[in-house]
Amino acid sequence: xxxxxxxxxxxxxxxxxxxxxxxxxxxYLLSVAxxxxxxxxxxxxxxxxxxxxxQLSLGHALYVGLGAYAAAALFTQFGIGPWAGMWLAMALCVxxxxxxxxxxxxxGISGVYFALLTIxxxxxxxxxxxxxxxxxxxxxxxxxxxxxxxxxxxxxxxGQTMFYYVMLALASxxxxxxxxxxxxxxxxxxxxxxxxxxxxxxxGINTFRWKLLAVAISAAMTSLAGVFxxxxxxxxxxxxxxxxxxxxxxxxxxxxxxVGTLFGPILGAAMLTTLAxxxxxxxxxxxxxxxxxxxxxxxxxxxxxxxxxxxxxxxxIAKWLGLGRGS
Amino acid sequence: xSASLIANVVIAGVLTGLVYGLMALGLSxxxxxxxxxxxxxxxxMTIAMYAAVLLFGAFxxxxxxxALPVAALFFGLxxxxxxxxxxxxxxxxxxxxFILLVAVATILTNVLLMVFGPDxxxxxxxxxxDSWAIGQVLFDxxxxxxxxxxxxxxxxxxxxxxxSRTGTAIRACADSHLGALIVGLNVKHLYALTFGLxxxxxxxxxxxxxxxxxxxxxxxxxxxxxxxxxVIVGGLGSMPGALLxxxxxxxSEALAxxxxxxxxxxMFSFGLLILVLLLRPQGLLxxxx
Amino acid sequence: MALLEVRALSKSFRGLxxxxxxxxxxxxxxxxxxxxxxxxxxxxIFNMAAxxxxxxxxxxxxxxxxxxxxxxxxxxxxxxxxxxQIVKPFAGLSVLDNVIVGALQREPxxxxxxxxxxGILDRLGLxxxxxxxxxSLTLPDRKRLEVARALATGPRLLLLDEVMxxxxxxxxxxxxxxxxxxxxxxxxxxxxxxxxRAVMALAQQVVxxxxxxxxxxxxxxxxxxxxxxxxxxxxxxxxx
Numbered sequence: 001x002x003x004x005x006x007x008x009x010x011x012x013x014x015x016x017x018x019x020x021x022x023x024x025x026x027x028y029l030l031s032v033a034x035x036x037x038x039x040x041x042x043x044x045x046x047x048x049x050x051x052x053x054x055q056l057s058l059g060h061a062l063y064v065g066l067g068a069y070a071a072a073a074l075f076t077q078f079g080i081g082p083w084a085g086m087w088l089a090m091a092l093c094v095x096x097x098x099x100x101x102x103x104x105x106x107x108g109i110s111g112v113y114f115a116l117l118t119i120x121x122x123x124x125x126x127x128x129x130x131x132x133x134x135x136x137x138x139x140x141x142x143x144x145x146x147x148x149x150x151x152x153x154x155x156x157x158x159g160q161t162m163f164y165y166v167m168l169a170l171a172s173x174x175x176x177x178x179x180x181x182x183x184x185x186x187x188x189x190x191x192x193x194x195x196x197x198x199x200x201x202x203x204g205i206n207t208f209r210w211k212l213l214a215v216a217i218s219a220a221m222t223s224l225a226g227v228f229x230x231x232x233x234x235x236x237x238x239x240x241x242x243x244x245x246x247x248x249x250x251x252x253x254x255x256x257x258x259v260g261t262l263f264g265p266i267l268g269a270a271m272l273t274t275l276a277x278x279x280x281x282x283x284x285x286x287x288x289x290x291x292x293x294x295x296x297x298x299x300x301x302x303x304x305x306x307x308x309x310x311x312x313x314x315x316x317i318a319k320w321l322g323l324g325r326g327s
Numbered sequence: 328x329s330a331s332l333i334a335n336v337v338i339a340g341v342l343t344g345l346v347y348g349l350m351a352l353g354l355s356x357x358x359x360x361x362x363x364x365x366x367x368x369x370x371x372m373t374i375a376m377y378a379a380v381l382l383f384g385a386f387x388x389x390x391x392x393x394a395l396p397v398a399a400l401f402f403g404l405x406x407x408x409x410x411x412x413x414x415x416x417x418x419x420x421x422x423x424x425f426i427l428l429v430a431v432a433t434i435l436t437n438v439l440l441m442v443f444g445p446d447x448x449x450x451x452x453x454x455x456x457d458s459w460a461i462g463q464v465l466f467d468x469x470x471x472x473x474x475x476x477x478x479x480x481x482x483x484x485x486x487x488x489x490x491s492r493t494g495t496a497i498r499a500c501a502d503s504h505l506g507a508l509i510v511g512l513n514v515k516h517l518y519a520l521t522f523g524l525x526x527x528x529x530x531x532x533x534x535x536x537x538x539x540x541x542x543x544x545x546x547x548x549x550x551x552x553x554x555x556x557x558v559i560v561g562g563l564g565s566m567p568g569a570l571l572x573x574x575x576x577x578x579s580e581a582l583a584x585x586x587x588x589x590x591x592x593x594m595f596s597f598g599l600l601i602l603v604l605l606l607r608p609q610g611l612l613x614x615x616x
Numbered sequence: 617m618a619l620l621e622v623r624a625l626s627k628s629f630r631g632l633x634x635x636x637x638x639x640x641x642x643x644x645x646x647x648x649x650x651x652x653x654x655x656x657x658x659x660x661i662f663n664m665a666a667x668x669x670x671x672x673x674x675x676x677x678x679x680x681x682x683x684x685x686x687x688x689x690x691x692x693x694x695x696x697x698x699x700x701q702i703v704k705p706f707a708g709l710s711v712l713d714n715v716i717v718g719a720l721q722r723e724p725x726x727x728x729x730x731x732x733x734x735g736i737l738d739r740l741g742l743x744x745x746x747x748x749x750x751x752s753l754t755l756p757d758r759k760r761l762e763v764a765r766a767l768a769t770g771p772r773l774l775l776l777d778e779v780m781x782x783x784x785x786x787x788x789x790x791x792x793x794x795x796x797x798x799x800x801x802x803x804x805x806x807x808x809x810x811x812x813r814a815v816m817a818l819a820q821q822v823v824x825x826x827x828x829x830x831x832x833x834x835x836x837x838x839x840x841x842x843x844x845x846x847x848x849x850x851x852x853x854x855x856x
Contacts, residue, residue: 056422058429107605111421112364116555117604123552124597131591185720188729192717195706202666202700204692204721204769244548248429255426260708292440292544299433306426310419 003323010321018168022161030160034232036273037167038225043253043265044174045221050251051260052187053214054194055101056111059118061246062125063093063219067226068236069129072141075230081155082227089223096121097219101212119244126242136236143234156231163232170228171266174221179262181217190214194260222250245295252298256305258312267314272301331463336581342470344577346535348570349477350550351557352484353528359564360501360521363413364421366428369551370435371526375401375533376542377443383450383537390450391472394534398527405526410519417518432547439544449541473535480531481570484524488566497521501564549593556600562613571611617680619644619804620665620773625674625684626828627660634660636828638674642773642821647795647805649815649836652825653849658808659701661825662775665806666698667691678773692721697771699762701778701808705750712737712746714761718768733768740764740794756787763794767803774798776807780814792817812850816840824849 021033042064049055070092071085100121104114130138152158156166181187189210192200197207230236240246257268276294283293305312354368365371378397379390412431416424454468488494497517500507507514536542553576561572576596583592603610618641625638635657642648650658663669665676667688676684683694697718706714715736719729737743740760745753750761759779766774776795780788792814799805799818809815815822815836822839824832826849832842839845 050422056425103601103605107608109604109608112425113604113608115422115425116559117601119552120556120597120600120604124594124601127591127594127597131588183726185726188713188717188720188726191709191713192706195708196704198688199700199704199706200717201688202692202698203718203765204689205717206689245433248433251426290441291445292437295437296434296441299430299437302426302430303434306423306430307415310423 006321006323010323015172022164027160030164032274032277034160034164034167035277036270037164037171038228039249039253039269039273040266041167041171041174042222042225042250043257043269044171044178045218045225046250047254047259047265048178048181048221049214049218051254051264052181052190052194053211054190055211055214056115057118057215057218058115058244058247058251059120059122060218060222060250061242061244062096062118062122063222064226064229064246064250065122065125065129065236065238065242066093066096067223068230068241069135069141069226070223071227072143072230072236073135075143075155076141082231083154086224086227089227090220093219093223093226094216097215098212101215105208105211119247122242122244122247126238129238129242138238140235140237142236143230145234156228163228167228170224175262175266177221182262186210186213191260249298252302254312256301256312258314261312261314261318263318264312264314267317268312271313272298275301333582333585334464336585337578338464338466339470340578340581341574342467342474342577343539343581344574345474345477345570346532346539346573347553347557347577348561348573349480349528349535350532351554351561351573352481352566352569353525353532354554355558355561355564355566355569356484356528357522357525358558359566360497361409361413361417361518363417363424363522364428365525366425366551367432367435368529368554369549370432370439370547371401371405371529372533372536372550373439373542373544373547374435375530376537376546377439377448378530379534379537380448380450380542383452389452390534390537391476394476394531397534398530401526401530402523404523406519406523408526409522410515413522414515414518432551436544436547439547443544445543445545447541447543450537452538455538469538473538476531476535480528481566484528485566487524493517493520552600553593553596556596556603558610559600559608560603560610562610565610565612568610568612618642619646619679620806621677622661622665623675623677625661625664625671625676627657627664627669627672633828635664635671638825638828638830640823640830640833642804642806644772645799645802645804646820647799647818648807648821648823649819650806650808650823650825651810651812651815651849652831655827656825657828658825659777660828662698662777662806662808665691666696666775692769692771695770695772696775697766697769697773698775699759699766699777699779701781703755703758703762705753705758705761705765707749707751709750710747711742711750711753711761714750715764715768718765721769729768733764736764736768740767755782756790759783759791760794767798771803773804773806776805776809778808778810780809780811783811785813788814789817812840 022030025033046057046060049057067089070089071082074080074085074088075082100118104117109117129135135141153162189205192205193207193210201207252272253269254265255268256272257266258264276297279297280294283290350372354365357363357365375397379393382388382393383390413427416427457468458465459468488498496512497520500512500514500517504514557572557576558569560575561568579595580592583595620642623639625635627635638661650661652658664671664684667686667690670685675682678694678696683691706717712733715733716729719732723729723732734743737746740763742757742760742764745757753761763779780791783791788811795805795818819836822834822836823830824839824845831848832839832845840850
């Protein structure tokens with residue numbers, strides 16, 4: 001079977017399994033699966049900026065938070081549903097991302113300095129939102145949760161199954177988008193910029209504009225995760241949603257799975273989320289109530305991956321599956 | 328808003344700022360020489376704070392005195408961390424190093440959480456509530472002692488780098504890694520030594536800090552970021568810059584707390600970081616990156 | 617009107633005058649070599665032509681249009697391609713993908729760019745290695761890749777910066793053959809070189825730089841006998 005046919009078969013099997021999952025799984029398992037898809041999605045979005053264009057962002061929680069608050073505020077203040085609200089969320093995040101990117105690239109900020117800049121913006125916003133009274137401040141912003149007989153897709157009110165399918169659609173969409181981008185001019189140009197920006201410029205690439213585009217797309221995609229977050233969890237706290245631990249959780253999937261690859265973020269998210277969940281259950285079953293175990297686990301995995309498998313676990317797996325130099 | 332109130336706030340800010348400066352000095356020394364962005368710096372500070380709290384709880388040992396053994400311990404641990412874990416990463420891309428230290432930081436913060444729990448701990452020495460008065464202006468004893476200790480440590484470090492053979496060798500490494508290798512310096516050992524010294528600075532700063540604030544496991548990231556703000560404002564690779572930056576941040580945070588909202592004071596610091604990164608990334612006293 | 621016209625070009629770096637009042641032409645279809653001791657200002661002139669620096673004084677015209685002060689990607693769009701003294705391949709990409717990046721400058725879509733890239737790889741003898749990662753190539757092949765990538769952008773003028781450095785004599789002769797053929801096909805070439813073997817084999821005109829100033833110009837045979845050139849660069853006993 002040719003390589004493309006093998007990839008196609010793999011995808012088809014995966015798709016079928018994911019679509020059929022709610023039939024076989026209980027509500028708890030579905031919630032874990034939803035979380036996996038959430039992190040696969042955000043990981044994919046972050047990957048566009050880092051894996052494709054080579055810009056390290058450690059402040060992606062900014063976009064999750066802005067997207068969440070934008071959609072939630074429209075809903076609680078004006079009754080505007082998420083399908084309309086998401087456009088404001090995206091616009092806001094694209095503006096924020098482009099502003100940060102513009103300032104950074106204009107002044108030649110890159111590498112570690114750029115990462116610090118993204119952290120600073122996220123932290124700045126976190127503390128700022130603590131002081132925005134009409135959005136709830138530190139006490140949080142809450143969406144009304146009512147029991148629904150049937151799923152109200154228009155307002156994203158419904159049961160676990162509905163949210164699962166929404167997240168599945170988002171994650172699949174992200175996958176398809178990234179696959180398309182990789183094969184396009186954007187994909188070539190971004191990877192060139194990532195490898196050697198000066199050489200890319202000598203080949204006619206306006207690196208400033210293309211880097212900004214990567215930031216914009218990444219921010220827009222991440223904002224939708226924020227919208228989902230708001231309507232799924234129904235409560236938003238600046239301390240939590242803009243926090244640096246959120247940003248770190250977003251990057252774990254792609255780093256463990258393989259930065260710059262298509263399957264990496266998905267694989268990484270799947271592995272980390274399920275293992276972390278199992279660990280939590282194990283600890284609870286033993287009767288211990290120790291906060292922080294999950295984070296230590298994440299830290300150790302991150303450490304091991306960056307030390308021994310720096311390109312992520314997907315490339316060797318891809319090779320073993322005969323899919324060539326993992327993509 | 329009286330003049331003496333403002334004076335008190337500024338003085339408190341300067342004294343606290345010197346302790347911040349010492350912490351940032353550790354970060355600056357590490358980055359200036361080893362060129363590693365120590366994202367776990369704040370967590371190291373937090374561990375030092377807990378060490379001081381524990382020593383006080385067990386032996387009634389004043390943090391000013393505890394600073395010595397804790398610094399020695401941290402020197403060893405810092406040396407081991409650099410030689411053992413970080414050294415292979417010197418030649419790896421920047422983001423790899425960064426992520427390595429993010430991982431270390433995450434582990435440290437959460438191990439602290441697991442061991443000590445989320446509740447705040449602190450130290451209660453006799454002089455913590457005393458102050459000296461000169462006219463209407465107050466000098467908190469705890470702050471003065473801490474600031475003096477910070478200055479003494481910094482002075483010791485300056486002297487080491489300026490006058491000792493090893494210090495000169497380390498400065499050579501900082502200027503040129505390849506050159507140092509060619510001349511036959513044991514760069515790996517010198518890097519580890521530098522990291523150890525940076526860690527020792529953090530240890531002293533952490534012990535001092537327990538006289539001023541209480542400690543929880545989650546204060547780490549805040550200090551890391553504060554350290555970066557100071558180092559970038561003062562100038563990466565500049566030792567006086569770190570102290571100057573520390574004082575500046577200490578004073579501006581104190582004033583921001585007075586005139587704006589106390590909880591918004593770190594927002595001010597982040598805003599300053601953003602401005603400096605964009606307009607003058609080499610900071611006040613640093614070299615161009 | 618020459619394809620590239622450099623007029624009274626000057627550039628200083630922190631008080632050090634790297635280039636001073638340089639003027640020369642590169643005729644359309646010509647092949648000109650820029651030679652001189654290290655630090656003479658050759659790469660600085662290149663970098664000004666390629667848009668990396670703006671000149672302090674003087675101007676550069678390409679096809680009658682002023683290009684000094686344009687940024688690198690605009691220079692490429694205008695029709696000037698360049699290679700780097702220390703090669704800069706896109707290490708994580710395949711040989712073919714490297715050239716596709718260049719080809720996308722002229723082709724609107726990826727399939728077209730791919731076809732164009734394949735053609736160029738073929739001309740430079742790299743077709744068999746198209747799927748290999750660029751990081752796995754030997755130095756001569758990396759140099760060829762660098763040239764292929766620049767060619768893919770469809771330039772009228774190619775700037776080659778010490779492309780023979782590090783090559784053995786046979787490899788050098790192979791590169792010379794490639795450039796001769798490209799030049800015969802109509803490509804204008806301006807090259808910086810220390811390897812006199814290549815300069816003598818290729819150049820129609822040689823321009824000699826010393827301390828930022830042009831001290832000699834003319835046909836290769838004349839320039840190598842010029843006493844000023846011999847004194848500052850080639851040495852009295854030079855045989856070429």
